[in-house]
Amino acid sequence: MWLKVRRFVKKRSLIFTLIGSSFLFSGVTAHAEEVTESFTLDPMVITATRTEMSVKESPSAVEIVSSKKLEETQAKTLRDALNSALGVNVFNDFQGRSNVSIRGSESRHVLIMVDGKRLGGELSYNSANAWDVDRIRMEDVERVEIIRGPAGALYGSDAMAGVINVITKTPEKNAGSINYEYGWYENGKGAGYKSNVYLQGVEKNVSYKLNAGLNNNRPYMDPAGSGDEMNFYGKEQPISLSVGYKFDNGNQLSADFSRIKEDNQKGSSSVTVMRPGEVWQNKKSTIYNDNKRTDYSLTYKGDDEKQSWIIRAYQSVYDKRYTSQDVTQMFTGGKPGTITVKDPKIDTVKRTLSVIEGHDSWHMGDKHYLTAGLEYRRDNSEGTRLKKKGTPVAGGSAYNAYDEAAINYTAVYVQDEFKPDEKWLIIPSVRYDYSDKFGSEITSRLATTYNAAKDIRVKAVIGQGYKTPTVNELYHFWEMYAANPGGSGQFFEGNPDLQPEKSLSYELAVEKDWGDKTTAHLGIFRNDVKDLISSYWTGRFTDDDPNSYPGLGRDQVMTYRNVPKATLQGVEFYGSHELGKNIFMNFGYTYLEAKDKTGGTRLTDRAKHQLTFGVSYQPQNIYAWDCSFDIVSNLNYYYHNADKSTMGNSVYSTKNFTIANIMASKHLTKDAKIYLGIDNISNHRNFGAYADGNLGRLYRVGMEYKF
Numbered sequence: 001m002w003l004k005v006r007r008f009v010k011k012r013s014l015i016f017t018l019i020g021s022s023f024l025f026s027g028v029t030a031h032a033e034e035v036t037e038s039f040t041l042d043p044m045v046i047t048a049t050r051t052e053m054s055v056k057e058s059p060s061a062v063e064i065v066s067s068k069k070l071e072e073t074q075a076k077t078l079r080d081a082l083n084s085a086l087g088v089n090v091f092n093d094f095q096g097r098s099n100v101s102i103r104g105s106e107s108r109h110v111l112i113m114v115d116g117k118r119l120g121g122e123l124s125y126n127s128a129n130a131w132d133v134d135r136i137r138m139e140d141v142e143r144v145e146i147i148r149g150p151a152g153a154l155y156g157s158d159a160m161a162g163v164i165n166v167i168t169k170t171p172e173k174n175a176g177s178i179n180y181e182y183g184w185y186e187n188g189k190g191a192g193y194k195s196n197v198y199l200q201g202v203e204k205n206v207s208y209k210l211n212a213g214l215n216n217n218r219p220y221m222d223p224a225g226s227g228d229e230m231n232f233y234g235k236e237q238p239i240s241l242s243v244g245y246k247f248d249n250g251n252q253l254s255a256d257f258s259r260i261k262e263d264n265q266k267g268s269s270s271v272t273v274m275r276p277g278e279v280w281q282n283k284k285s286t287i288y289n290d291n292k293r294t295d296y297s298l299t300y301k302g303d304d305e306k307q308s309w310i311i312r313a314y315q316s317v318y319d320k321r322y323t324s325q326d327v328t329q330m331f332t333g334g335k336p337g338t339i340t341v342k343d344p345k346i347d348t349v350k351r352t353l354s355v356i357e358g359h360d361s362w363h364m365g366d367k368h369y370l371t372a373g374l375e376y377r378r379d380n381s382e383g384t385r386l387k388k389k390g391t392p393v394a395g396g397s398a399y400n401a402y403d404e405a406a407i408n409y410t411a412v413y414v415q416d417e418f419k420p421d422e423k424w425l426i427i428p429s430v431r432y433d434y435s436d437k438f439g440s441e442i443t444s445r446l447a448t449t450y451n452a453a454k455d456i457r458v459k460a461v462i463g464q465g466y467k468t469p470t471v472n473e474l475y476h477f478w479e480m481y482a483a484n485p486g487g488s489g490q491f492f493e494g495n496p497d498l499q500p501e502k503s504l505s506y507e508l509a510v511e512k513d514w515g516d517k518t519t520a521h522l523g524i525f526r527n528d529v530k531d532l533i534s535s536y537w538t539g540r541f542t543d544d545d546p547n548s549y550p551g552l553g554r555d556q557v558m559t560y561r562n563v564p565k566a567t568l569q570g571v572e573f574y575g576s577h578e579l580g581k582n583i584f585m586n587f588g589y590t591y592l593e594a595k596d597k598t599g600g601t602r603l604t605d606r607a608k609h610q611l612t613f614g615v616s617y618q619p620q621n622i623y624a625w626d627c628s629f630d631i632v633s634n635l636n637y638y639y640h641n642a643d644k645s646t647m648g649n650s651v652y653s654t655k656n657f658t659i660a661n662i663m664a665s666k667h668l669t670k671d672a673k674i675y676l677g678i679d680n681i682s683n684h685r686n687f688g689a690y691a692d693g694n695l696g697r698l699y700r701v702g703m704e705y706k707f
Helices: 002-028 067-073 078-082 471-475
Strands: 061-066 088-092 098-102 110-114 141-148 162-168 175-185 192-203 206-217 233-246 252-275 278-303 307-332 335-341 345-364 368-383 403-418 424-435 439-453 456-467 477-481 489-493 501-514 518-541 555-578 583-596 606-617 626-640 652-667 672-679 698-706
Touching (some): 061 518, 067 078, 067 141, 067 626, 067 652, 078 088, 078 141, 098 110, 368 471
Antiparallel strands (some): 088 098, 141 162, 175 192, 192 206, 233 252, 278 307, 307 335, 345 368, 368 403, 403 424, 456 501, 477 489, 518 555, 555 583, 626 652
16 A cells, blocks of 8 residues: 555656746746747658659648657657547457558558568458557657558558558757656556657768667556456567668668567456355466567668669568466365466467568659559468468377468559649559469559649549458468367468458549648548458367367367458548647548448448547747647447457447547757646546457656757
8 A cells, every 4th residue: 555655646746846847947948949830731741652742742642640740749659640640540459459440441451661661560360560550669750651542553462441651760960869758547557657768860971860768568457356457568678770871972871670579468367256255266367478570671772853763671570479377276265275377378470571672763754753663572470370281280289280381472563643734643553463372463543633723632543452361361270269168269270262352442532722721621432342351160160170170179160261342431521720820720520431241231440420630739939838639539439349248149339439638748948848648538448358449548747858
C-alpha cells in the first residue's frame, strides 16, 4: 500500500513540478520569441507515383501527416500518427494485435513501408502488419504519407487497399533531441514510460543520424479482478543508425541499420473453486512474446534536371520466440499444496525479406515524364509453425514440426505522367510480376486530374491490386488452441493450392479551393475484391488421422481457401481551413459499406459512418501554451460481441463510440518544452477478445529538449 502511495505522489509531483516550472519561465521571459506556423494546403507527396508531386496535382486520394502534426499531437508511434487519419481505422484483434484498415480493408491489404522499404514481420495472413503500427517510432519521422486505394501497378503484392509510407528525416545540420514521456491509464493502471535520444549531423560531404529509445510498458490488469493481464507488456529497445555521403556531382550513397528488440509477456489466471470460499486449483498461464527485427540497407541515388534515379538493396530479418508456460498449484483444505510446472511450449519464427530494386524517372519531351523500375524480392521463412507435405516431424509429434519455405518475386513496371495541356494530367501505369510459386501477374492503373478551373479539380482513378498468400497460409502446421476437457482445440494446416487475392477499384472526386486558406474534397469509391483468403473448419478432427497429426488430442483441422468476393464502397468528404492566424482546422466524413458478397453479411470491425475533426492553436509566441484537439466518432460500428458469444454461437452487434484526444505543450526555453495530454477523454473501454483495443483514458506527461 505504501509503495502505491509513493508512486501516486511521485507521478503527481512530477506533473505539478512541470506545470510550476512553466509558469516560472513564463514570468522570466520578458521578450517572447515569435514563430510563424507553417500551413499549406498543397504539400508534396512521393508515394503515389514514386515521383515528387503536389497533393492537389496527384489523382490519388492522399493524406499527409506532417512533422508539425506529429509534434502537435506528440505522436510516438505510427498508431498515434494514424489516430485521426481519414478512412483509416486501427483496431485490436482477439490477440491484442494492432491492425490497420483503409476504407474498410483487411490489414493484410495495406502495405506499410519505411522510406519505401518493406518490413519483415508476422507470417500469418490475419496478423500481417500486426504490431508494426506500434513498433514504428515517430522521433525520426519527417512525415507519414497515406495513399487510399490500390497501388499494385507500382508496388505489387500487398497494396490492394493502399500504402502507408513513413518518410524519415534527412540531416541538414547538426542537431539533436531528448524526449521522455510517462503515462498511465485511468486509476493508475498500465502504461509506463517512453524515452528517446535523436542525433543528426553534417560534416562536409558526410551526414549521419542516430536514433535510440528505451520503452517500458506496464501490465493493465483486468478491472473485473480475474487476475488476467489485458496487454502484452515489457521492454522495447529501438535503435537506428544512418550514414550518408554526398558526391561532388550531387549523387548520394547511404547505409542504414535499424533494430528493434522486444521482451514482452502476458499472464492469465484460472481459479477452480470446489465450494464457496475454498480454492481447489489455481492455474497461471504466461505467454512470453519476444521479438527482434533487424534491417540493413544500402542506397545509391541521384537527380538532376534530366532525371532522378535510385538503386537500393536491403534486407529485413524478423525473429520471433513465442513461449507459453503453465504453472498449477493445488490446494487442500484451503492450504497451498503441490505446484506443477508444465514443460513450456516454444514456437520460433524467422522471416528474412531480401530485396534489390531500382527505378529511374526522366523527361521525354515537354509532355511526358516516364518512370521505369525493376524489383527482385525473396521472402524466406522458417520455424516451428511450418511443414510442407512429406516433411517428417521429429520424435513422432506434431509439436516438433519445423520447416523452411521461400517465395521469389521478380517485377518490372513503367509509368507515364502525361500532360497534354495545362488542364490535364493523365497517368497510366502497368506492372508485371513473376513468382516461382504463383506464376505471372499483370496489374495496371489509369489515373487523371482535370483542372476544370483555377480552384476546381476533378480526379478519377481505376486500378488493380493483388495479394499473394504467404508461406504461412501455404504450409501452416500449428496448434493454435489445444483440446481441453471442455471441448476440442484447433489445428491449422496450410493449403498449397491457394491463389492470390485480387481487386479492382474505382474512384471519382471533386476538389474545391477557397483562396489559400480553405480546401475541400468530395469523392466516391468502390473496391471489388475476389478470391479472398479465409480460414475454415474442414469437418475433420486430428484424431481421425493420427498418422498425419501425431501426438495431438482431438483438434478441429482448420485450413484456408479462396472465397468469391467482397465489396467495399462509400463516400468521402474532407477539408482543411485556416480559421485565423494561429488556428487551423480539419474535418472529414466517411460513409462505408463493407460486405461479404458470398453471404451478404457485413464485414466486422468497420464503422458505417466515421467522422473526424481536429483543431489546433499555434500561437506565434512560443512561450505561450499551444493546443491540439482531435476527435474520431465511429457510428454503427459492426463487431464480434465476445460478451454474448459462445464457442458454438458467434453474436455480432453494432455500437457507437467516440475517441477524443487533447494535447498542450509549452516552451520553457527556446530549446526545452513540456507537454501534457489526455488520450481517449471519454474513457471508452473495450478490450479483450475481438475488441477495438481501447483500454480507457490515458494521461500523458513529457519533456523534450532540442539542441
